[in-house]
Amino acid sequence: MHVELLYHTPDPERAIATAARLCYAPVGAAELMETMPDERVRSVLSTIMGSGHFSTLEHASYTFAVDGVSRALTHQLVRHRIASFNQQSQRYVKFTGGLATVKPESVAASAETEAVFDAAIDAAIEAYQKLLAAGVPAEDARYLLPNAAETKIVITMNVRELLHFFELRCCNRAQWEIREMARRMLELARPTAPFVFADAGAPCVRGACPEGKMTCGNPFPRVTRD
DSSP states (O other), X not given: OEEEEEEEOSSHHXXXXXXXXXXXXXXXXXXXXXXXXXXXHHHHHHHHHHHTOGGGGGGOEEEEEEEEEEHHHHHHHTTOOSSEEEEOOTTTOOOTTXXXXXXXXHHHTSHHHHHHHHHHHHHHHHHHHHHHHTTOOHHHHGGGOOTTBEEEEEEEEEHHHHHHHHHHHSSTTSXXXXXXXXXXXXXXXXXXXXXXXXXXXXXXXXXXXXXXXGOOSOOOOOOOOO
16 A cells, blocks of 8 residues: 655645634735734634634645555545545556455465455456456456455545544544555644644544444554644
8 A cells, every 4th residue: 555645735724724814804815824923823723623613624635646455445435525536447447467456464364265365356357357358348347356456546635524534544443444544644644734633533532432332442642732
């Protein structure tokens, strides 16, 4: 898995504070963006994050490129509807030279289960390539491709949705692959807006675990705001 932060709103914390401050300022957003002192930016952000008035967080966004993840992951990912996605197409991309796959550690841990997994994957890919060779369109041959098939995807989310995404997917109870991706995304995002993302992650970062009897008992690492 490779996760890269392609782009984010320049100076996202100042952009968020500007949007919030505009509601009460006699001057325009452009002037606020340029002249608001750093300490005022931090004060406004503190009010936003403490009060839960998160609409202003939607004015900053982040775009990530993710390679080497499975279709099983992206089927979960697109359930986050307040986001934009562009994924490598199995309709137009023909995997004639072979298809990379993601193998869970639980499968690779045993020679017996790994052999079963590999045999099923190899059979599916061989059948897929035979259909292509017989003239079946890639958009139809792809019906044979497994959830383990590697894919590439570009993800764009605003900060409000990112915080929600991290809350759900950084949790130890999230599925292992999307959890790993979410944690890598958070590692990349946090340095760009350390105050906003200080409490990002599973809910146990901020307080008690909401999972009740299903709790993992292993709290997510806490990062304290400066």
